[in-house]
Amino acid sequence: MAPTTTQIFCASTLYGAATLAAALDADSFPAARRRLLLVCNNATNPETSPAVDEMPGFETLRDRFDEVLSWNEAISPFHPGAWSPRPDDVPLFERYLRLLWGLGEDRVEIVLESIQVNPAQAIAQVFPGAPIEVYADGLMSYGPTRNKLDPLIGTRVRRLLHLDLVPGLVPLLLTEFEVPARTVPSSAFLKVLGQIGDAAGELPPLPDNSALLLGQYLSALDIMSAKEEEELHVRMMRGAVARGHRAVVFKPHPSAPARYSRLLEAEAEKLGVELTVLDTPVLAEVLFEKARPALVVGCFSTALFTASAFYELPVARIGTQPLLERLTPYQNSNRVPVVLADALLPDLELDPTKPTKPGKPAKPGKPGKPGKREEIIPADTLTGLVSAVGFVMQPQILSGLRPAAERYLRGHLDERTQRYFKRKRLTSLGLPGGIPERLSFLPHNSTARRVVRRAKALRKAIKR
Secondary structure, three states: OOOOEEEEEEEOOHHHHHHHHHHHHOOOOOOOOEEEEEEOOOOOOHHHOOOHHHOOOHHHOHHHOOEEEEHHHHHOOOOOOOOOOOHHHHHHHHHHHHHHOOOOOOEEEEEEOOOOOOOHHHHHHHOOOOOEEEEOOOHHHHOOOOOOOOHHHHOOEEEEEEEOOOOOOOOOOOHHHOOOEEEEOHHHHHHHHHHHHHHOOOOOOOOOOOEEEEOOOHHHHOOOOHHHHHHHHHHHHHHHHHOOOOEEEEEOOOOOOOHHHHHHHHHHHHHOOEEEEOOOOOOHHHHHHHOOOOEEEEOOOHHHHHHHHOOOOOEEEOOHHHHHHHOOOOOOOOHHHHHHHHHHOOEOOEOOOOOOOOOOOOOOOEOOEOEOOOOOOOHHHHHHHHHHHHHHHOOOOOHHHHHHHHHHHHHHOOOOOHHHOOHHHHHHOOOOOOOOHHHOOHHHOHHHHHHHHHHHHHHHHHHO
16 A cells, blocks of 8 residues: 655745645645644744744634644754754654654655755755655745755755746746746735735724835844844835825834834934834735735835735835845845845835936935936846846856856946946856956056055045
8 A cells, every 4th residue: 555645834934834825725736645834933032932823814824734733842942943963863853753743654745945954954854755845935036045955855856836926037946956946826825815814803003105114124134233224214214205105104023123113213203204113913915905005115025026016016125235235145145135126126215207327327315305216127137137146146056057147247237237246256257247367467466556556646636
């Protein structure tokens, strides 16, 4: 008799669980005897942060699964983001989990997010013979695999499921293993989000025609300092006011400190703006459906793309250009999400009514005084841009993309697109846009540096 199948679906966010529910509703997975949802709480302090199955609206997703399990409880007292089994202990842990979860001799199939890191890596290792499917929880799937994946895991991946957040763009994630990408139907995802919204309870009354500001808590990722992030939120408010909005709703990240809201409250009082701080831990998409904000503002949040692609709401981004310079190393997995936001979404601080010449980006305007509109990257060159960025990020993993990267850089590298690449990195990879080989000695040549310093000094003296 053939063994029965148990499917284990892993989720660390409500957005991810909603994506899985939509895929199940769309019959994206084969039939199985049991379907288990394995909840992973990856917060820095899981004891003080609600898990996915404790979030408002989760109950509407529960009936898709036969049982909800906790990875945190299974590996306690270890943290999900730090623990993985030692190779010699894998058979022991597999037997332990089969006994704990009642798997018996079932054939196990696992569905994971963020395959490059724990806890997904640990779960894949504990079940070494299980086929794997990966689903994308956000924009990172459009970028390359974060680091070289163990072939014993990568070759087991059958599919990548993702939402069509950027229509027409195919994810780069796992393409080194020739994993096919399949989209989760948008209609199924919207239906699930509607169910979550209905079950989330009453929201505080939100003003009509308000601008919704999305906090991401970027300082926790060491992308910017806490002070810089507070200033970014203030710029969001000023930019929304400059667009004519007199009511603003701020949705802070659930882990963000309370002082973020207090600074905005002081700024709102100064500007004479009606501010609502939404502390209820609901998905931003619930607000898109229930409140229909007149404008959604963020940095590079996935929610900006769901607002635009699925709810047809006006969106604007802010602060992406400095991040492109500061993200380190260049391979930082946030780079492609930032590139997509910068390339495809309008800048909040630039006037959308004033065009600018192609390839000549306008200078940012001061808060409250928008400058000229910046050109949006054409859709027909987007695949080329992402392929080039992906190759420059991971040239060893995506070596086959070198010709595509060279073509894009030769034909499209200009003032508008230069920000997506570091000249030093282009030079080290021998790509168009780097320092020509015959001049590469100059930055390291002491005589050349001395001549440049004298020229600068002379220019300053003439100006005096």
